[in-house]
Amino acid sequence: MLRQSPLKGIQIPGAANRLIxxxxxxxxxxxxxxxxxxxxxxxxxxxxxxxxxxxxxxxxxxxxxxxxxxxxxxxxxxxxxxxxxxxxxxxxxxxxxxxxxxxxxxxxGNKIKQAGIWSKQIERSHSHLTRAEQTNPSMEGRKHMNDMYVRQTTEYLCKVQGMPKMIETMLDKMANSAFWGGRGPTIAMGTIQDSADNG
Structure with a gap:
């Protein structure tokens, strides 16, 4: 119906049809x-x-x-x-x-700032991690917390919006802190990320 209407839409160079x-x-x-x-x-x-x-x-x-x-x-x-x-x-x-x-x-929008868009998502992830921490999770539970509340909740927004390096760094720090319960790591991250067969 829109294509048959008198609306012109936007003609994109090289595109067969107008964007309407x-x-x-x-x-x-x-x-x-x-x-x-x-x-x-x-x-x-x-x-x-x-x-x-x-x-x-x-x-x-x-x-x-x-x-x-x-x-x-x-x-x-x-x-x-x-x-x-x-x-x-x-x-x-x-x-x-x-x-x-x-x-x-x-x-x-016009002239939108990526940091402002991502701040709501960071607050949401932080809130979920804080609540999950109260359950006293195991190491495997902490892995699942990070998967659910940091990685999965940001995946779509990252795909459609892009993720500034500053936001990526903040999320990495948040995930690491949640994984170690706010304390410093006791095992090298490479060892943690290695397959279960290797250790």
Missing amino acids: ASLFADDTTTYLAKTDTWGTLWCVLKSWCKASLAKFNDGKTELIPIGSEEHRARVIATRKLGEDQEELPTDLHIAQDAEPIRSLGAWV
Whole structure:
């Protein structure tokens, strides 16, 4: 329905089709050209929802302006995608520069800082490890704690967001501290990481 609509989306050099939407489960990200109108998009979405009997969650809709810094500031100030376009709905959240917006598990936006995005994940991992430490875990339990609360909880975010070296270092220190119960290591890490057959 979006492809047959008058929406232009974004033409990427070398791509066969224009980029107009990214769909995953019940999440949709739509890309608008500067000449596309919000009203046209809304008509297409409402028509699709009516045909599919789906309910569109207007309240969760967010807009991230793209383009030059001047253009983004103008969209935020005027609440218009273009000078000759209608004003955007007042309940629509428009992301400011440096404000991350969650999209399909990643944090996107203009001028966002990776450290800020990762800080919530680090706090969450630390909180889980602190609670798990109260169970007085064995060495094998500590290994499982690190697997669950450090490695597995950061894997997807690392894949979609990338992990700055500073964050990697912090997580390594957190995992090592949790593994040794806050004390220094009593066995070389290479020995610990070696297969069970070798020792």
